[in-house]
Amino acid sequence: QLRTSLLDMSAVLPSLSRPANHSRISYAAMFDAGSTGTRIHVYTFIQSYSEQLPVLDNEVFHSIKPGLSAYADYPEAAGETVRMLLKVAKKSVPRLDWKRTPLVLRATAGLRLLPAAKAQALLDQVQHVFDESPFLVSDNSVSIMNGTNEGVLAWISLNFLTGHLKAPAMKTVGILDLGGGSTQITFLPKRRVSLFFFCFFRFVFPLHFCVSLIFNWAFLPQQTIESAPGDDYVARFDFLNSTSELYTHSYLGNGLMAGRLATLGALGAEGLEWQVFKSSCLPSTFRDDWSFGGLTYQVSGDPNGQAGYKLCYQEVLKAVKGIIHQPYELQDGGVFYAFSYYFDRAVDAGLINNVHGGTLQVRGFKKRAKEVCNKMTKYPPVSPFLCMDLTYITCLLKDGFGFKDSAVLQLTKKVKNVEASWALGAMLDHFHKLRIH
Numbered sequence: 421q422l423r424t425s426l427l428d429m430s431a432v433l434p435s436l437s438r439p440a441n442h443s444r445i446s447y448a449a450m451f452d453a454g455s456t457g458t459r460i461h462v463y464t465f466i467q468s469y470s471e472q473l474p475v476l477d478n479e480v481f482h483s484i485k486p487g488l489s490a491y492a493d494y495p496e497a498a499g500e501t502v503r504m505l506l507k508v509a510k511k512s513v514p515r516l517d518w519k520r521t522p523l524v525l526r527a528t529a530g531l532r533l534l535p536a537a538k539a540q541a542l543l544d545q546v547q548h549v550f551d552e553s554p555f556l557v558s559d560n561s562v563s564i565m566n567g568t569n570e571g572v573l574a575w576i577s578l579n580f581l582t583g584h585l586k587a588p589a590m591k592t593v594g595i596l597d598l599g600g601g602s603t604q605i606t607f608l609p610k611r612r613v614s615l616f617f618f619c620f621f622r623f624v625f626p627l628h629f630c631v632s633l634i635f636n637w638a639f640l641p642q643q644t645i646e647s648a649p650g651d652d653y654v655a656r657f658d659f660l661n662s663t664s665e666l667y668t669h670s671y672l673g674n675g676l677m678a679g680r681l682a683t684l685g686a687l688g689a690e691g692l693e694w695q696v697f698k699s700s701c702l703p704s705t706f707r708d709d710w711s712f713g714g715l716t717y718q719v720s721g722d723p724n725g726q727a728g729y730k731l732c733y734q735e736v737l738k739a740v741k742g743i744i745h746q747p748y749e750l751q752d753g754g755v756f757y758a759f760s761y762y763f764d765r766a767v768d769a770g771l772i773n774n775v776h777g778g779t780l781q782v783r784g785f786k787k788r789a790k791e792v793c794n795k796m797t798k799y800p801p802v803s804p805f806l807c808m809d810l811t812y813i814t815c816l817l818k819d820g821f822g823f824k825d826s827a828v829l830q831l832t833k834k835v836k837n838v839e840a841s842w843a844l845g846a847m848l849d850h851f852h853k854l855r856i857h
């Protein structure tokens with residue numbers, strides 16, 4: 421079982437778990453209302469009397485498809501989804517603890533993409549289900565989370581789980597999250613202090629190495645932050661009595677499902693009853709209905725037989741070019757954890773193990789995209805969208821964020837048995853106010 425200190429980053433935390441007889445067990449349930457599904461994370465914490473902050477002992481995770489936005493016109497049905505997931509909370513939390521176990525729901529891209537009134541009707545329905553439940557429901561229990569928080573909280577979750585928040589000067593990992601409706605990139609720009617450290621030991625390193633480090637020391641960190649296109653590419657949060665500054669951005673409309681719509685030219689289109697959206701990223705003989713966000717689209721391959729990687733890449737590029745900003749510095753050699761649809765599609769493509777994940781170079785996605793796209797009509801893949809999805813991921817990483825072919829991603833579903841997601845970070849924020857700004 422996982423027993424990791426919850427806020428190692430605040431130094432007031434226990435280093436590892438404490439014996440249960442000196443502790444009190446508590447629970448908390450975080451609902452993730454995503455564009456493609458709704459999930460519950462029930463966390464068990466051990467609160468030591470001698471420590472200010474708790475230790476994470478366990479996570480119970482369950483998910484249901486589709487997401488709340490699929491019920492945009494039937495909010496009661498959305499409430500039913502939440503009611504079903506509440507059964508997981510009731511099973512995981514002892515009855516005596518229900519009254520003091522907080523419920524929190526944060527919605528992401530699915531609700532951000534809906535008209536405000538429809539999104540509010542769904543949130544009201546969830547609030548009603550929460551209020552009827554025997555759990556602890558506070559004023560800000562149900563809301564739409566903004567994209568910046570989504571990126572920052574996922575970064576906090578992953579760095580906490582991988583043990584990278586123990587000391588302020590420690591190396592951290594970047595995160596890449598590919599949802600259905602939006603995608604997030606977050607990393608800590610290089611720190612001057614570590615580069616200065618190398619030059620301090622100049623006698624060990626060659627002169628040109630030191631000169632280049634001094635150049636980086638002088639320019640890189642500011643460049644990443646200062647060359648960011650706007651305030652919504654930089655976020656700060658408080659820990660260890662100091663404020664950390666991250667490069668982060670959430671691209672609404674660039675999740676994998678929204679990316680499919682953009683590729684098909686169906687984003688915001690009218691006449692869905694009679695239009696057929698064609699793409700050379702789909703097998704030429706393929707034709708079917710496809711639903712996302714409560715709408716159904718008729719989609720097909722190109723009946724003239726135009727299909728394959730090159731044509732497909734040109735199509736997906738339209739959804740990426742001029743939209744995704746390339747950060748000045750992508751942590752040269754730094755580690756990026758890639759999860760959600762990056763993980764799922766790498767599994768579908770046979771690139772990684774479906775339990776353990778693994779490392780993959782960006783060129784691995786590209787190579788597999790070419791193979792799948794160039795023979796999809798002869799050898800239908802597991803999903804008719806696999807060519808489009810792998811090509812979109814390749815394009816997003818390379819022409820979007822600007823990763824090199826040789827960049828290595830750590831494809832991850834769980835770390836120490838806990839889901840790679842923003843949910844744990846959001847729970848920390850709910851309890852300990854990280855003041856993301």
Ligand SMILES: O=c1ccn([C@@H]2O[C@H](COP(=O)(O)OP(=O)(O)O)[C@@H](O)[C@H]2O)c(=O)[nH]1
Nearest residue numbers: 454455456528529599600601602760761841
């Ligand atoms: O705890 C989680 C939350 C999400 N996902 C994956 O994240 C992707 C979709 O994310 P979502 O529907 O939340 O999209 P968003 O609303 O963030 O755009 C799917 O592959 C999910 O299986 C996951 O594996 N674990």
